[in-house]
Amino acid sequence: MSGLRTDLYELRMAASYLRRGMTDRATFSLFARRLPPRRGFLVAAGLAEALTFLEEFAFDAADLRYLRDVGGFDQPTLAALSALRFTGDVWAVPEGRVVFADEPLLEVTAPIAEAQLVETGVLNIVTFQTTIASKAARCRLAAGDAQLVDFAFRRTHGIEAGAGVARASAIAGFAATSHVEAARRYGLAPSGTMAHSYVEAFPDERSAFRAFATDSPDNPIFLVDTYDTPAGVRAAVDVVAELGLTGPLGVRLDSGDLAALARQARTILDDAGLTHARIVASGSLDEAAVADLVAAGAPIDAYGVGTKMGVSYDAPSLDSAYKLVAVGDRPVLKLSPGKATLPGPKQVFRDAAGEADVVARRDEPAPGDREPLLVPVMRDGRRLEPADPPEEVRAARRRLDADLRWLPEPARRLTDPTPLTVTVSPALRALHDRVAAEARRGGA
Amino acid sequence: MSGLRTDLYELRMAASYLRRGMTDRATFSLFARRLPPRRGFLVAAGLAEALTFLEEFAFDAADLRYLRDVGGFDQPTLAALSALRFTGDVWAVPEGRVVFADEPLLEVTAPIAEAQLVETGVLNIVTFQTTIASKAARCRLAAGDAQLVDFAFRRTHGIEAGAGVARASAIAGFAATSHVEAARRYGLAPSGTMAHSYVEAFPDERSAFRAFATDSPDNPIFLVDTYDTPAGVRAAVDVVAELGLTGPLGVRLDSGDLAALARQARTILDDAGLTHARIVASGSLDEAAVADLVAAGAPIDAYGVGTKMGVSYDAPSLDSAYKLVAVGDRPVLKLSPGKATLPGPKQVFRDAAGEADVVARRDEPAPGDREPLLVPVMRDGRRLEPADPPEEVRAARRRLDADLRWLPEPARRLTDPTPLTVTVSPALRALHDRVAAEARRGGA
Missing domain, CATH: 3.20.20.70 (Aldolase class I)
Incomplete structure (x- = not known):
């Protein structure tokens, strides 16, 4: 898996972090900013391939030559990239689970250069497979x-x-x-x-x-x-x-x-x-x-x-994002119009009776007996369960079967669905307000 | 390139042809049945990768084991598939050329089992890249x-x-x-x-x-x-x-x-x-x-x-088809409602002044000084020009530059475009009418 399977800007940013010794662990959160038209829910998919991408991410000699000759990268940067592997941790919603807008599908925590370099690949894989699984689930409901x-x-x-x-x-x-x-x-x-x-x-x-x-x-x-x-x-x-x-x-x-x-x-x-x-x-x-x-x-x-x-003809992609939410222990966020984010590592808590989902800080206790959706799936660059492609598909299908039984009817509808409400926990809201105020001062 | 990168039905049909000694050369024609909404033209793309797919098409030992164990294919069929390579001829519209509905982008002539097996891959590659190039060309016109x-x-x-x-x-x-x-x-x-x-x-x-x-x-x-x-x-x-x-x-x-x-x-x-x-x-x-x-x-x-x-968001695919148009010397066609085809190998003749394109029999002389769009690109399973990915892109871009200068304004328009008219030559029309009459008798 060539490390060039990324956007050039990831490489430019990573090179800058490496040169500056910026080795803080950063957390990025992958989520859909909104549901596509005519969708009442999404089906999380792509995680297994994303983990394989992370495990295999590396630059070979030909990659480094190209970066030197065409990209103009200097020798210390090339040496650092040559040694670079993904060594981070990943929390994710298991494949086949039903999710909604603003709910993290996956969160990566790694030295910031690594977490940045894998953005393109991870976002690509999860966006694509989630888009298709969500469309296919609608076909399943129809049939x-x-x-x-x-x-x-x-x-x-x-x-x-x-x-x-x-x-x-x-x-x-x-x-x-x-x-x-x-x-x-x-x-x-x-x-x-x-x-x-x-x-x-x-x-x-x-x-x-x-x-x-x-x-x-x-x-x-x-x-x-x-x-x-x-x-x-x-x-x-x-x-x-x-x-x-x-x-x-x-x-x-x-x-x-x-x-x-x-x-x-x-x-x-x-x-x-x-x-x-x-x-x-x-x-x-x-x-x-x-x-x-x-x-x-x-x-x-x-x-x-x-x-x-x-091709998910009526909605061939998702408005997905992979956003920096923490650097070291410092929660961060983005204020761009229409693209604002919530700071810090997160958890999503779900109610068995179909009450609103709650997006919360990862370190919060579950409100009531709600179920946490994100679980650890990779530690120090190694997946926690060995890869097993057929079993991964079967397990995901069982999860979706269960979640479709749980999914409230307004969100299940094929026509004019209403997604489940997603609320933000008071603790996460307080964190957001504090970090936003700091960012407005810092950016001015 | 695993030969399993195809639909199972291609393998079932090919197995039947091989078992029956049906080695007649068949011609399949790849074309768009209609333009997607908001498209006044298409940009032919994907040919180079399709030719690579054809050159590499083969079944390895693991493929054959899977077909035996899961597909139930018998030993004589597996032996025939083991030896099978694509040995046919391809005519195609060069990449970067502007094309319209009903104009063949590519025609494959090969022993029928081979031509059938490669359908899925060739159709996939050409449909995808043509879809994206056509969307991207609209962006180019807008910019x-x-x-x-x-x-x-x-x-x-x-x-x-x-x-x-x-x-x-x-x-x-x-x-x-x-x-x-x-x-x-x-x-x-x-x-x-x-x-x-x-x-x-x-x-x-x-x-x-x-x-x-x-x-x-x-x-x-x-x-x-x-x-x-x-x-x-x-x-x-x-x-x-x-x-x-x-x-x-x-x-x-x-x-x-x-x-x-x-x-x-x-x-x-x-x-x-x-x-x-x-x-x-x-x-x-x-x-x-x-x-x-x-x-x-x-x-x-x-x-x-x-x-x-x-993802060509507003039109993420094409209504493309790969249709049998001849078996041996016998032109054939399909009469299914909305999916009717024109029989026999074809050519498209284009007028420099922007008059209607003419879809004709391949063996017809050009009407007037019109230019033929389809050219031979592969013979006996070997491409006629060696693969050169960067030069292929540059050449295609030059062709598109020229074709966009040629393209009449109604087809160039981003909003409510009117594609160029595509007519059928009298000789091809006569062939169609004759074969359709025969097919109706045969199918009844």
Whole structure:
């Protein structure tokens, strides 16, 4: 992992800190300043990859040469960067937990140069995966008892983003992914049917279905809309009879009026005695389209959700921030209009009955029997639990299942949701007021 | 490059083709079915990385074990996949060219199993980079003579997407990027200033500016909005005088009313004799915000554009498709509602005077003195020009410069643009009608 995977300004600032012997431990807090439109909650995700990024952060010889030749960095700085590793501590909200604006997802405490250098990578990873997991969770809420399959890989933001989307959607409860490498990496169920091109590669639809069922006899799903959907379903029925298939199978609808076509398909399948045949729908689906199909009572057993989830089409990023909140023992904050921050390391306390969350100082006692959301996950640059990608996804999914049961209905709603109220503890508010007054004097 | 970086259905279809000895060469055409909202044109991008993907596509022993153990693939199929490499030909529109809906960006001709397996990767890479380059080109049109700097890395869709965004925005004319590793990889200018955290890490703003200018004397840019912007500009002026700085320098505004603050900053700087000091603006900018600032006559020399460009916030994907258009010598097409395709390998002919583009059969002569947009870029699995990432970016940028001069004003407009008309040649129309009639008979 090249240490150049950061913004140049992180390197310029780190170089200045190193040169000046500014080795104070600083705390940075990563949070969303506000929820995107149409979001009642966020799903924390990306932590495991962020910890790997921190563990692997280092500059190799080629990195240092580039910084010397192009960046103009001097030899003492290069020597310091050569030895630099991330040696800090991290507290974070575990993946899969529901969070809201202003709640720290992650806090880094490390010598200030280290904490600064990793900003770009950590913010990138957590913002991306939280964005996608939050969108995918809305799809999950929309789908009710139907299954969801991640079909996004072909239009995610690059090859590697496809794996992040598969992972984030698995956390959100998607049952499978089309992305084979991501399935392997994260222990997910790979899922795949056939494309229109396969049907077109044969002289006619029946020949294609016959070939596919012969070559993929384990749960064949026939894509029936290449020419005419009801005719396609009938062709599938004929091929099933002809080959005497008795195991799991299904049809996929990828265009047209999915609710009406699903009903027609269901009737044709049932009339042929194929009541066990499943109906899969796909094609530009998002949570609104899925919710409409569910509300219409469309007999659809599984939804393939792709691009709209995989780029979080209606809200493709978060207004996230990674803000300095303490240097040594000194809490700090920023007063810029619209970007003000709360000082010091923090904790978030949650009430089991759905009362407002409380953002507090990390060293405060929990008010009542509220649960603290942030837990220590890394100490001295080493993660506290060994990396286990499949188990990390399963654990995150269990947490989200529990949190979605807890989440009050106004925040769960797909349309016009109202997020849970987040309050600031009196102790944190007092700290803020004191530090803000000092900063106004200092900056003038 | 693991061959598992594909959708499972590509593998199921390829396995079926291989088992059946279906080795006919197929042609797939990659194009946008329609332009996203608010787009008058697209900028072709991603080709170089797509060719690398094709050259490296292969299954290693671990891939094959996974396909056997989890995918249930049989030994003859695994043996065939083990030997499989991409051996096909590619025609494509060179990167940086302006294109429109229905115009093939890329056409792959290869034995059908190979052409199918690479669909996901090629479609992913070209869709992503074209999406970002198109958004970034709008920023370039908005900025007029001001410079643009890519600040997107912290909120792109994962770490690797940050490099793709740096590259795509460089093609679109961005002058520099904050992303150091991408700058190295693609020969771009790295750019970086300081963050609010740096200011906060010092007892006061002046101390921070003094330290930064001392440690980064080469073109220091002072971030002046941590506490109060005009006071910050004055602090920068004082530090410049105190240190006797005479070289290039500037201030950065990252919040508030950027037009008003830029005017105030300009006045303060000019009154202090710092007429050469540059003003950089950043903070949630997109092409509309930049155009507004330019229209307001804000004295801003450079814009740092981040998240909104880096995720193409208002249109984070394209309705792109990779469609089978020929098997052997047989042109094919798809009739699905809203997803109909044109059959056969194609060419796009462009008129220098801005008349409608013509999508034609690849083997047609050019109508008049129109220029063909698609050129051969890969033969027998080998790219025709050796890979040269920095030169590829520079060449693409030159092409876009020329195409933006050519692009008719209605398509260039940022608001309510009208794309160039794209017509279908009579020969291609006749082919379509013939193949559609055959398909309707075949599919019934």
